[in-house]
């Protein structure tokens with residue numbers, strides 16, 4: 001397998017500009033995802049339908065009444081909501097509030113003009129976890145996190161708390177399995193708490209976590225162009241997005257690995 005320079009100094013994420021996604025075999029993509037956890041492809045000449053078909057060789061694509069077939073179009077037009085609007089999304093894994101065990105996620109940029117901000121960020125949690133104080137790791141491991149959906153988008157009903165394990169294991173390693181909270185006072189897509197931990201301590205814990213995982217050592221920010229595809233292993237990374245203004249439409253396709 002070709003060795004690529006990585007997008008984070010910690011050794012994860014790669015950028016592929018010289019070869020279209022569709023020229024990679026399923027096995028080649030798997031080998032790259034296993035090693036690097038995410039791949040950014042620039043300005044691909046591929047149709048959405050072709051991409052969906054390509055991805056379906058990896059597993060079952062998620063479809064539900066929020067989607068058109070396998071595709072969820074995220075274009076910022078639903079302004080009463082945060083996720084389908086243009087608000088900030090803290091680090092999370094896809095599927096946690098949807099009841100889907102999503103393995104691979106693909107985000108494809110359909111439209112991008114006059115946009116400010118709106119970068120998608122993705123974190124190498126495999127290595128970042130080593131810097132998280134043991135006490136915080138233990139707290140998350142023992143108590144997990146409770147999350148309450150605020151947007152109507154989620155399939156899990158709004159205004160009810162749902163438990164999430166702090167870590168999930170894949171291939172013999174543990175990975176953070178949580179959605180980070182919003183900053184106090186921000187319009188939220190979801191609310192979060194750790195059972196038995198008071199609010200001040202909770203925000204202090206997540207400030208510590210934020211400072212570790214959002215460090216450029218572990219965190220890659222993707223500047224979108226039309227045609228870009230971000231492909232990542234949803235079990236081994238966390239991702240989020242900046243708030244944005246302008247015309248930005250992304251298609252999200254998820255693959256469940258069973």
Ligand SMILES: [Fe+2]
Pocket residue numbers: 092093094239
């Ligand atoms: Fe997401």
